Amino acid sequence: MAMDFIDRLQALAKKLEQVKETLATEEATKNALVMPFLHSVLGYDVFDPTEVIPEFTADTGTKKGEKVDYALMKDGEVQILIECKKYGEQLTSKHASQLFRYFSVTRARLAILTNGAQYEFYTDLDAPNKMDEKPFLTLDLEDIDEHAVPEVKKLTKSSFDVESVVGAAGELKYLNQIKKLLSEQFKDPEEDFVRFFASRVYSGVLTAKVKAQFLEITTKALKQFLNDSINERLKSAMGSDCSGLMIPDTT
Template identity: 30%
Template sequence: MDANHLLELVKRYQDNKAFISNEETAKIALVVPFIRSLGYDPSVPREVRLEYTADFVQGDGKKLPDRMDFAIFDQTGTKPLIVIETKPLGTDLKARAQQLARYLAQLPELHFGIITDGCHYLFFGDLENPNVMDPEPFFTFSLEDTKADWAKVAKFLSKFSREAFNATTLITDAENSRYRQGMIDKLAAALKAPGEHEAFLKWLTEDIYKGKRTTAVMERLADVAKEAIEPTLLRVMGDDFLNKLKERIQRLNEGAEPAVAQDGANVVKADSARPFEAEGRAAPDEKGRAAVETTEAELEFFGVVRDICVKHGAAAEDILFRDTASYFNVSFKRPTKWFARFFSNGKRKSIITWVPVEEARAIAAGFDVEAAPAGLGTSRVFIESVPQVWALKALMTRSLELSKTVRDEAPSPEAAAQEDGKPGLKVISG
């Protein structure tokens, strides 16, 4: 499976969701194509059996036939690998997953079950105790998720494909996925509010503070820890992070990264994933106006800002950049609808946005913030390096929101020159 298989399923869901009124339609329209995308053929009973029946032994010893919508078998056709239960669109799937639990309990060789309404997919396993279904799914995805990284989802799902399925390695991978998500959630919670996580705060300060830990001291240490987290993250986003970012920009130039379509669905488009088409450097014109040279730092800035906006629901192709001799603009849909201006030529790098100064100071705590020069924007934030922009994601998204209410600026002299076919401005979409 690759990302395009999932993107086709996303489009199929969007085009047909208004007409999927019951469970049977969801099966035919969405679940069967999903099974095919994993490499199994629903029309071949050796591989996939519909309305698969197993006997469920009740407490009184009587056997009650129990049916699953789909059962996927190994290549011999004798060993069930995955069972799938389908419910109508909008069903509370987790609350209806008990039937999967019965199947995992009845069939010793079965370790994985999926419950879906065609849009949302919940993967359950018996990772804690054999043949006892875990209370929480180890993996989920939704065709409505506009922020999904479909390449990563496809990579994970590929492990369940006909050619790659291996129960032993899958169990390990599923466990690792669950552990990883648990660590992410726990670490994120501790970093957001260290004072609310006593064990974390104790670990963080045990070799630093040697005195008595009174309530007042712990509150003080919690405040200090909160102030230390942002610089720590910025330090982590050092050379290695920057190198990875450059590699990603290179992949974007090669058209290898998926973009996000305007309608909210993720769509892989090689052309739309080329935001940085190489252009020759413009020479000064006959009137002596400065040439526009888009630097690596400016492209890096654009890549970070665009990724921030996409993660918050914007379409990648709507985030544009326009370079001028004085500053580097990032805009939304139209070159004149800017929301971030990057100044990288002076002694200090800075970003100008539409966010009011006091609000910007609150959002960009720890950064030097001042009023922007007249006519250039509202507030200016000084940064040391482009990776710090990740710490300003709330500022970027807030400025993008405010820019939608600001009247388009008139074309600058550089823009007018560009329209006349003279050097001075480049407009390139993401």
């Protein structure tokens, strides 16, 4: 029986956990993680050069003979460009420089930057035929976000529809950035964030002392709100058996 997409992802995540200590080079990362991701997870035949071209070369005009690690093909056209770094290396915009150059000289609408564990997905939302500086989606095999799974599934060979992926990318890009901002505010609320809540519930003047008090109150409220949300989810997931279950309040 064929494995579900999420099972294939989780199998690769398990393999990553087993082999990561041995991955000292980019080549080892490509062989152990990136090729299995293309083959087992996305369903491309890595041994068929009409589907996957390793060491893909395009004339970028400025730097001749520069290569991108892989190009995924469909109907003879480049669809996705992939640049790899070794496992453990942090992905930066500097690493994406080759992808930036190649993006403009091929007809690819999608690009992936990866270190075998993290996969950043890019397109050209900001300007046509020019790769965005920020990814619209990130997949981390060491911490799989359930919301990312159906979006990555759209890139599988059997489901691939470039217009559908690019169409959803705009919303995803901003959705993920807002989620990141919310996460940062929950950990360490900025003054503007605190002021927003304080001005809704407090009618007096927001002096420095009041703002300091509201920073503490807002931080506590956010933590309690998260705890309450988790408790509600647990109760609904486990039914009435768990009605007495409470997560200790750490605030």
